[in-house]
Amino acid sequence: SAVISQKPSRDICQRGTSLTIQCQVDSQVTMMFWYRQQPGQSLTLIATANQGSEATYESGFVIDKFPISRPNLTFSTLTVSNMSPEDSSIYLCSIEPIRDYGYTFGSGTRLTVV
Amino acid sequence: KQEVTQIPAALSVPEGENLVLNCSFTDSAIYNLQWFRQDPGKGLTSLLLIQSSQREQTSGRLNASLDKSSGRSTLYIAASQPGDSATYLCAVVGETSGSRLTFGEGTQLTVNP
Numbered sequence: 001s002a003v004i005s006q007k008p009s010r011d012i013c014q015r016g017t018s019l020t021i022q023c024q025v026d027s028q029v030t031m032m033f034w035y036r037q038q039p040g041q042s043l044t045l046i047a048t049a050n051q052g053s054e055a056t057y058e059s060g061f062v063i064d065k066f067p068i069s070r071p072n073l074t075f076s077t078l079t080v081s082n083m084s085p086e087d088s089s090i091y092l093c094s095i096e097p098i099r100d101y102g103y104t105f106g107s108g109t110r111l112t113v114v
Numbered sequence: 115k116q117e118v119t120q121i122p123a124a125l126s127v128p129e130g131e132n133l134v135l136n137c138s139f140t141d142s143a144i145y146n147l148q149w150f151r152q153d154p155g156k157g158l159t160s161l162l163l164i165q166s167s168q169r170e171q172t173s174g175r176l177n178a179s180l181d182k183s184s185g186r187s188t189l190y191i192a193a194s195q196p197g198d199s200a201t202y203l204c205a206v207v208g209e210t211s212g213s214r215l216t217f218g219e220g221t222q223l224t225v226n227p
Contacts, residue, residue, distance in 0.1 A: 006157070031213060042203065042217040043158075092157055096213060102148040102163035103205075103215060110155050 002027045006093055006106030013083055013113050020079045021109045023093035028073035031096035034066070037108075038089045046091075049076050083113045116141045116208050120218035127194055128226050135189040135221045137204035142185050149178050149189050150203045152220070158203065162189070194225045 003026045013019050023032065034046040046066055047055040055068040069077045080087050093106040117140045127133055137147070146165045150158040162171045162178040164187065170179040177190040187204060201222045205215040 001160070010155070033213075033215075042219045043205075043215075045214055048213070090155065094215075097146075097207070100163065102146065102160055104160065105150075105158040108155070108157035 001098055001101045002029065002095055002104050004093060004095060004104060004106040006109060008109055009107060010110040011112070013111065015084050015113055017083055018079055018081045019083065019111060020077050021091055021093075022077050023075070023106050025074045025095055029095040030073070032070065032076045033094040034068065034076075034078045035092045035094065035105075036089045037092065043092065046078070080111065083111075085113045087111065088113045116206065116211065116216045118204060118206060118216050118218035120202075120204060120221050122221060123219065124222040124224075126224040126226065129194060129196060131194050131225075132190070132192050133194055133223075135191070135202050135204075135223070137187040137189070137218055139185045139187075139206050139216075141208055142182050143209040144182065145207045145209055147178075147180055147187050147204060147206045148215070149176075149187075150205065152201045152203060154201075161202075191223075194223075196225050196227045198225050199223055 005024045032049045035043040036046050037043045045058050046061045047057045049055040049068050049070040051070045051073050067079045091109045094103050097103050119138050121136045148163045149161040152158050164171050164180040175192040180187045201220045203220045205217045
């Protein structure tokens, strides 16, 4: 399976600021995914990021709030913009499934907005 | 729209007990189902992947079964240990959902020494 390095692992941010989360994969992948996990809830897909094209956002998520970059086949960033306390969540990245192994996730970024 | 439900939401057992976690999904047209483990505040660790053509998968003390037609999966943990304490999530990929995972709410397991 692939290894995904995600950082930061956690952060406490002031409302109104922005935070950029990075995911680095140890192999080339076409598709990367970004998820949000609000406190006490399960994971919700934010967007799918393919290299060389605009990210595809799920219903309820917009590019102005969650801009995503995908400069190459091993790296992606998610920015949480103009943060409010409601953005306090764990954010996770994932990559396209590997046959016989399935989906691999990063270690998560625990964001607290105060 | 696919919906995934996990029962129970929380489970507390003494060490050494065998236990079963349940996962059900509303749309049986799936490619596969995957079980994950999540420690508090952390990312997801893949436990088992079951393709739609398979009935079960095993890894160590874990065994996952899949009954696609009835929309059910179970995760069996044998001889539970305190280190098994975590939240267990199941997720499915539907035949019409592209590569999107649909997650259940999870079962929070506590194994008491």
